[in-house]
Amino acid sequence: MRFASMTVGEIAAAYPDATDIFTRYGIDYCCGGRRNFTEATRSRGLDPDQIGREIIGREKDAARLTGKRNPFSxxxxxxxxxxxxxxxxxxxxxxxxxxxxxxxxxxxxxxxxxxxxxxxxxxxxxxxxxxxxxxxxxxxxxxxxxxxxxxxxxxxxxxxxxxxxxxxxxxxxxxxxxxxxxxxxxxxxxxxxxxxxxxxxxxxxxxxxxxxxxxxxxxxxxxxxxxxxxxxxxxxxxxxxxxxxxxxx
Ligand SMILES: [Fe+2]
Ligand SMILES: [Fe+2]
Incomplete structure (x- = not known):
């Protein structure tokens, strides 16, 4: 799975819409951003694969709308x-x-x-x-x-x-x-x-x-x-x- 070895913070930085999903599921992405994604989702009783699919789904929509991510200096x-x-x-x-x-x-x-x-x-x-x-x-x-x-x-x-x-x-x-x-x-x-x-x-x-x-x-x-x-x-x-x-x- 794409996110298995990433931290929650890395995912939040790379996929801006992931923050809404993390908030919805009560996953701390700012102060707890250094936590491994798989561990953070499992500790909330969630399925990391399913959350990962939601993030990718949202990312595809966003990429289609904006064309790029994190464009700022x-x-x-x-x-x-x-x-x-x-x-x-x-x-x-x-x-x-x-x-x-x-x-x-x-x-x-x-x-x-x-x-x-x-x-x-x-x-x-x-x-x-x-x-x-x-x-x-x-x-x-x-x-x-x-x-x-x-x-x-x-x-x-x-x-x-x-x-x-x-x-x-x-x-x-x-x-x-x-x-x-x-x-x-x-x-x-x-x-x-x-x-x-x-x-x-x-x-x-x-x-x-x-x-x-x-x-x-x-x-x-x-x-x-x-x-x-x-x-x-x-x-x-x-x-x-x-x-x-x-x-x-
Ligand atoms: Fe500040
Ligand atoms: Fe600050």
């Missing part, structure tokens, strides 16, 4: 992360923790889980802000400097690490923590389900948290499974063959 991917994903987190940070706090203070008596939801939501966004600043100030400029060095011969800046593998490993650890917190929110809210006696604001909170989880998983996937492997590959190529202009990113 490293700078374009970083731009997409900044303009779309980081901006989204900052936007939601303005409204979601205050909403969770308000719902907890109004309905916490009847629904004691809301206090934990509020605390987790606040922590999640504070940590994400801190994490995104590290990406924006340290990691992404280092990756873009590699691209510019490769394309224009610009000198590489002095950095405090020997390889971008070090800040990448730190970012991946942060991503795993974010993933745990999002799964924690999903568990406490019983899969973002409003209890029968839940009010309108409880419903709004659940809907928004569900959206945030999906959006952040997509963000982590783009970094863990697409940007980081490509940046590491670029650094490795440059080390082995400085400024080999025949290589394109």
């Amino acid at each position: 490293i700078p374009q991917i970083i731009d997409q992360i900044l303009q779309y994903h980081h901006a989204y987190v900052r936007d939601k940070r303005q409204t979601l923790p205050p909403l969770a706090k308000k719902v907890a203070s109004t309905h916490g008596g009847k629904h004691p889980e809301l206090s934990a939801v509020s605390q987790l939501t606040e922590n999640l966004f504070d940590e994400l802000e801190n994490h995104m600043r590290k990406e924006e100030k340290i990691l992404f400029p280092a990756i873009l400097a590699l691209v510019s060095h490769r394309e224009n011969g610009t000198p590489l800046p002095q950095v405090r690490f020997q390889s971008i593998a070090q800040p990448i490993a730190m970012m991946e650890r942060d991503h795993s923590q974010t993933g745990r917190e999002l799964y924690g929110l999903q568990r406490i809210t019983n899969d973002f389900t409003v209890p029968e006696d839940g009010c309108v604001s409880y419903k709004e909170l659940c809907e928004k948290l569900r959206d945030v989880q999906a959006h952040i998983f997509e963000h982590l996937h783009l970094e863990n499974n697409i940007l980081f492997p490509r940046a590491l590959e670029l650094e490795r190529t440059l080390r082995e063959n400085p400024r080999d202009n025949g290589f394109s990113f």
Whole structure:
């Protein structure tokens, strides 16, 4: 079977529509992206061959529509992360923790889980802000400097690490923590389900948290499974063959 020896993250990066299928079957493709596909599907009681066929079926449809996969360069991917994903987190940070706090203070008596939801939501966004600043100030400029060095011969800046593998490993650890917190929110809210006696604001909170989880998983996937492997590959190529202009990113 085509996917037997691949990791879930490799499949998610190569077959963009696979992420919908993974989400539908509860297979973690961003923080659990290094897991072998066969093992990850079997651990959910699923048949890897059947899931593999679904992914290939969707890929054929997508290829027919778009003609190609993953057409973006490293700078374009970083731009997409900044303009779309980081901006989204900052936007939601303005409204979601205050909403969770308000719902907890109004309905916490009847629904004691809301206090934990509020605390987790606040922590999640504070940590994400801190994490995104590290990406924006340290990691992404280092990756873009590699691209510019490769394309224009610009000198590489002095950095405090020997390889971008070090800040990448730190970012991946942060991503795993974010993933745990999002799964924690999903568990406490019983899969973002409003209890029968839940009010309108409880419903709004659940809907928004569900959206945030999906959006952040997509963000982590783009970094863990697409940007980081490509940046590491670029650094490795440059080390082995400085400024080999025949290589394109
Ligand atoms: Fe990010
Ligand atoms: Fe990140």
